[in-house]
Amino acid sequence: MSNPDTIDPKFKDEVMAELGGEHLLRCYSCGTCVSMCLVSRVSSEFNPRRTMRMVMLGMRDEVFRNPTIWMCSACDLCYPHCPQGIHISELMRAIKNIAVRDGYEAPGPVAVVNEEECSGCDVCEKACPYGALSLVTKVFDGQQRKVSQVNKNLCMTCGICAAACPLSAITVEEYSNEKVAAQIQADGWLTEPAQRLPGEPQLLVFNCSWNLRADVDRAALTRFPPNVRVIVLPCSGRVDPIFILLALKSGVDGVLVAGCQPGQCHYKQGTRIAQGRMRILQQILDQMGLDMSRVRFVQIGTEERGRFPALVMQMLADLKARMEPANITA
Amino acid sequence: MAEKLRFAIYWAASCGGCDIAVLEIGHNILKLAEAAEILFWPAAMDFKYKDVEALPDKSLDVCLFNGSVRNSENEHVARLLRAKSKVMVAFGSCAYEGCIPGLANLTNRGDILTCVYQETPSTDNHAGAMPQTHWAVPEGDLELPEFYDAVKTLAQVVPVEYFVPGCPPVAAQVWNVLQAIIAGQLPPPGAVVGVGTRNLCDECERVREGTKVKRFVRPHEVIADPQRCFLEQGIICAGPVTRAGCGRPCIHANMPCRGCYGPPEGVSDQGAKLLSAVMAIIDPEADVEQLVQQIVDPAGTFYRFSLPDSLLQQAKWLEVGKR
Ligand code: SF4
Ligand code: SF4
Ligand code: SF4
Ligand code: SF4
Numbered sequence: 001m002s003n004p005d006t007i008d009p010k011f012k013d014e015v016m017a018e019l020g021g022e023h024l025l026r027c028y029s030c031g032t033c034v035s036m037c038l039v040s041r042v043s044s045e046f047n048p049r050r051t052m053r054m055v056m057l058g059m060r061d062e063v064f065r066n067p068t069i070w071m072c073s074a075c076d077l078c079y080p081h082c083p084q085g086i087h088i089s090e091l092m093r094a095i096k097n098i099a100v101r102d103g104y105e106a107p108g109p110v111a112v113v114n115e116e117e118c119s120g121c122d123v124c125e126k127a128c129p130y131g132a133l134s135l136v137t138k139v140f141d142g143q144q145r146k147v148s149q150v151n152k153n154l155c156m157t158c159g160i161c162a163a164a165c166p167l168s169a170i171t172v173e174e175y176s177n178e179k180v181a182a183q184i185q186a187d188g189w190l191t192e193p194a195q196r197l198p199g200e201p202q203l204l205v206f207n208c209s210w211n212l213r214a215d216v217d218r219a220a221l222t223r224f225p226p227n228v229r230v231i232v233l234p235c236s237g238r239v240d241p242i243f244i245l246l247a248l249k250s251g252v253d254g255v256l257v258a259g260c261q262p263g264q265c266h267y268k269q270g271t272r273i274a275q276g277r278m279r280i281l282q283q284i285l286d287q288m289g290l291d292m293s294r295v296r297f298v299q300i301g302t303e304e305r306g307r308f309p310a311l312v313m314q315m316l317a318d319l320k321a322r323m324e325p326a327n328i329t330a
Numbered sequence: 331m332a333e334k335l336r337f338a339i340y341w342a343a344s345c346g347g348c349d350i351a352v353l354e355i356g357h358n359i360l361k362l363a364e365a366a367e368i369l370f371w372p373a374a375m376d377f378k379y380k381d382v383e384a385l386p387d388k389s390l391d392v393c394l395f396n397g398s399v400r401n402s403e404n405e406h407v408a409r410l411l412r413a414k415s416k417v418m419v420a421f422g423s424c425a426y427e428g429c430i431p432g433l434a435n436l437t438n439r440g441d442i443l444t445c446v447y448q449e450t451p452s453t454d455n456h457a458g459a460m461p462q463t464h465w466a467v468p469e470g471d472l473e474l475p476e477f478y479d480a481v482k483t484l485a486q487v488v489p490v491e492y493f494v495p496g497c498p499p500v501a502a503q504v505w506n507v508l509q510a511i512i513a514g515q516l517p518p519p520g521a522v523v524g525v526g527t528r529n530l531c532d533e534c535e536r537v538r539e540g541t542k543v544k545r546f547v548r549p550h551e552v553i554a555d556p557q558r559c560f561l562e563q564g565i566i567c568a569g570p571v572t573r574a575g576c577g578r579p580c581i582h583a584n585m586p587c588r589g590c591y592g593p594p595e596g597v598s599d600q601g602a603k604l605l606s607a608v609m610a611i612i613d614p615e616a617d618v619e620q621l622v623q624q625i626v627d628p629a630g631t632f633y634r635f636s637l638p639d640s641l642l643q644q645a646k647w648l649e650v651g652k653r
Contacts, residue, residue, distance in 0.1 A: 117528075119528045119529045119531045119532035119570070120531060120532060120538075121529065121531035121532075121538075121569065121570040121607075122531075122538035122540060122559070123561070123570055123607045123610065123611060125538075125540040126540055126541065126542050126543075126561075126562070126610070126611035127607075127610035127611055129614075134540065135538065135540075145532070146538075160610060161610075163606050163610065164606055164607050164610035164611070165607070166529060166570040166571045166594070166597065166603050166604070166606075166607050167528065167529065167570075167594060167596065167597070168596060168597075237610070240602070240603075240606050241599075241602040241603075241605055241606050242598060242599050242602045242603060242606070242641065244602075245599055245602050245640075245641035245642055245645060246598075246641060248641075248645040248648075249641050249642075249644035249645040249648060251648060262618075268614070269612075269614055272612065272614075272618050273609055273610050273612065275618050276609035276612060276618050276621060276622055277605060277606060277609040277610075279618070279619070279622045280605050280609060280622060280625060280628045280632075281602070281605065283622075283628045283629075284601070284605070284628050284629045284632065284633070284642065285642075287436050287627075287628065287629035287630075288435075288436055288629060288642060288646055289436065289437065289438070289646065290645065290646055290649055291649075
């Protein structure tokens with residue numbers, strides 16, 4: 001039970017007065033949003049319905065002190081399903097805005113800019129789906145320079161900026177270039193002949209963290225043969241085309257990149273950005289006289305259970321067919 | 331007076347712009363002539379290969395080698411000059427990273443020769459004559475250099491101490507490099523010299539406001555706003571992935587950077603990195619497939635100067651080797 005002394009009966013009015021908070025009272029606690037939300041997978045505490053109820057009950061401190069309020073990525077999977085038409089991500093944002101004004105901060109982690117290396121090109125500001133980046137002028141060694149700055153209350157650690165930054169000056173620590181490279185190379189996957197099954201193709205898979213809803217689908221990721229290596233990144237927008245070229249030039253036969261269906265992307269724009277990058281990369285491979293089918297990009301809808309393992313095995317089979325002597329073209 | 335530096339300047343597969351870039355140092359050429367004796371410079375003075383062959387090994391202090399390695403003659407002279415020179419400099423984009431001639435690596439020797447000797451509309455070659463490396467005529471044996479399957483950078487053929495980027499290197503940087511050579515103040519071998527720090531954007535004065543791209547356009551399709559960042563106008567600018575140092579002549583002429591100064595420190599593939607940046611700045615309302623269509627000739631756009639020195643090229647050589 002919450003302490004009645006800390007109850008703020010005006011809290012609901014405050015939220016409703018905030019842009020996006022208008023429809024709070026429409027919620028009748030059906031829980032549809034919770035059943036749609038993918039965040040519950042990483043935090044069972046995250047529960048928009050409960051948060052809305054707590055706001056209505058005036059539990060101001062409890063709401064703000066709960067770290068889960070920062071977790072809504074505004075993917076809007078829940079929005080079309082809410083029978084009351086509440087735009088829940090907007091409502092969560094209204095709550096966060098008040099929290100920020102009260103001095104609360106998102107717990108992080110967030111993207112980090114290396115100001116020494118940043119050139120102020122502003123590519124990252126344009127890339128970020130959340131408006132979390134902007135240029136500020138700072139003085140270094142007596143010289144004014146523009147550098148990118150992260151708003152830690154807006155960053156969702158999708159890593160799109162990290163793939164976009166031309167100088168690798170912005171990093172999401174858990175998915176840094178070095179860590180991704182280490183995952184690809186672990187156990188000598190690229191270099192040790194013992195890791196290569198003779199006559200079998202090697203397939204590198206980058207999957208986003210959100211396109212597989214059910215635990216059983218995600219468990220299937222660990223059951224591929226050893227010539228398939230799956231790297232899970234937050235978002236397909238984190239895949240830097242350089243990762244793919246590094247794999248191809250090291251002898252990997254094919255690379256599969258999988259993201260969410262457009263409109264269902266957990267980070268709003270990531271899957272569209274990945275689509276653009278992969279389509280252009282395929283065209284470049286084709287112009288270069290390389291087989292463009294060695295790089296594939298798929299977008300998986302949240303309802304398409306079980307499609308993923310089949311896609312991987314199909315690509316593996318196609319790569320194997322390419323290796324047959326009859327199919328090797330000069 | 332100290333002994334004069336012994337210099338060689340050579341052109342392999344290049345347009346000749348890099349030789350002119352040396353002359354562009356203007357009256358400083360007199361200072362160069364004071365400090366250095368030029369023992370070989372086919373573009374400017376009359377020398378023969380046998381003049382170089384007659385020199386003792388390591389008797390040249392510096393060789394500025396421009397042009398990429400397209401054929402066996404280029405390779406032969408590269409090896410010869412390497413043997414005769416204490417310091418070998420890959421001078422200009424062709425020698426450094428392959429440059430425009432390197433775009434020929436999108437295709438191969440066979441297709442290029444067929445196109446040039448048989449298919450171009452102005453070609454009349456009923457006999458189907460193709461270039462041969464050896465041909466006997468009554469007067470004796472004739473020889474032509476062998477045309478290679480791919481264009482290589484200088485460092486892919488011989489060890490190189492320094493790299494000077496640019497298509498061509500701008501005069502101020504050429505003079506900086508020459509002064510460093512004359513003064514004996516070159517950095518440790520392996521360095522890219524005659525450049526600035528970071529990338530072009532770091533120095534660029536154009537306004538950036540975070541505007542996302544609704545439509546990509548080519549430079550000739552619009553008149554660009556001279557104040558605003560090209561990328562924010564949908565014009566692909568290689569500035570973010572290009573080493574600073576040129577002084578931005580293109581940007582000042584209201585043309586986007588094409589990337590001729592090569593990738594900044596730490597960028598392993600200029601083309602892939604530009605692609606990654608450019609496709610990340612797209613507007614949420616725009617149609618992705620349309621944006622993709624709007625980028626005409628992606629390989630030429632993203633790898634205009636760096637193809638032979640790219641990861642993409644290495645992937646191709648691996649695949650060609652397997653066939
Ligand atoms: S993309 Fe990288 S270099 Fe450019 S402003 Fe952002 S952090 Fe700095
Ligand atoms: S990680 Fe994603 S949300 Fe965070 S600043 Fe980068 S692009 Fe924006
Ligand atoms: S992208 Fe081009 S126009 Fe924009 S800031 Fe960089 S160099 Fe300047
Ligand atoms: S602006 Fe770009 S293309 Fe133009 S000279 Fe400089 S580096 Fe080369």
